[in-house]
Amino acid sequence: MSSRDAILQRLRNRSGGELAIPDCDFSVLQRPSSSVAERVDQFQKTIESVHGEVHRCTSENWITQLADLLSSRGARNLLVPAAHQIGRTLRDADSNELPELLIYDEPIHSWQAQLFNEVDASITSTRGGIAETGSLIMWPTPDEPRLMSLVPPIHIAVLEASELYSTFHEAMQDQNWASGMPTNALLVSGPSKTADIEQTLAYGVHGPKELIVLVIE
Template sequence: MSSRDTILQRLRNRSGGELKVPNCDFSVMQRPPSSVAERIDQFQKTIESVHGEVHLCTRESWIAQLASILSSRGARSLLIPTAHQIGRDLRDSRQDDLPELLIYDEPIENWQPHLFNEVDAAITSTRGGIAETGSLILWPTPDEPRLMSLVPPIHIAVLKASELHATFHEAMLAQNWASGMPTNALLISGPSKTADIEQTLAYGVHGPKELIILVIG
């Protein structure tokens, strides 16, 4: 008998009978069907209300738009994934005005001084987005560790429009989260923010000062 079975059996014994589990009702989480354009519009309005920035791109234009965005910020370096297609596309790009491309290919102990003091921006993929809350879903990997989205002053996130879901519940079902999850999953809704004892909200204090999303349609 497993530990779970043992605990449930003890509960049954205390209650004097079979433990009845109520049926789950997720109808309150369901939303009317929406188009991709409607979800993008809702996502953009929601995340921009908390200082996020959204740019609509195509597969052909996103690198040029990225270069323009980083140039306008004066970014001198961009941290990219090693194996992900985003990193490969950037390394193979002939875009001349991209900043220096850096690869997170050493242990964090070696990377800390550079990551905290010299990296101006980092770019990551996303697992999807949530239109209702204006949130990005990130599942960190060794190729795209969590610090890439939490430390550099500018976080660039690439989101496929086809992976933008109406609600968190819809995202979990579509991506079958029940089959397994990583050690940590990130839901990001805007740049870092904090509030003092007087509830004055401040942005960019303990993490990225800017969150820029490239939505590829």
């Protein structure tokens, strides 16, 4: 009898019965409790190690800091969400320092050339962050399509310090990801990078050349 026949015979001779599902032990993923300030420090250290940029702000001064960052980079425009509070706040802001505000409110095929060639920067919300890996959690929506964070050379993400989690597992549990997820979820850990060319790590080759995180404390 060949090895294949022996395996098939053993399968046929099985007595049957349901397989027991082993208990899941996630204790290895647990971390000691930490303060918001400690998580922000860890997040900043980790994401800056891979060329991300973090600026700590308050709800009162984040627009001023945003305007300064865009001005220092010579950004001519900023792509903002139409419905999200971030977009509404920026459009209502009485600031002459902000560049022209653009809205992603039409199908991609109708303005693809402009998005890929003329948009200098974009700003999006986040669903939280992971301190351990220096990652942003993003769930694209029709109001904030994923191209907003993947195409413009400068991607600015707004992160509430209170929504920083120690680990990925903690974020999934606290936000109850098991109850439903979008068709596309993003974990962003710095600007675009690749090592395809001679196995040398290079940044800004495809996608955003800069990732700027405004942490609202």
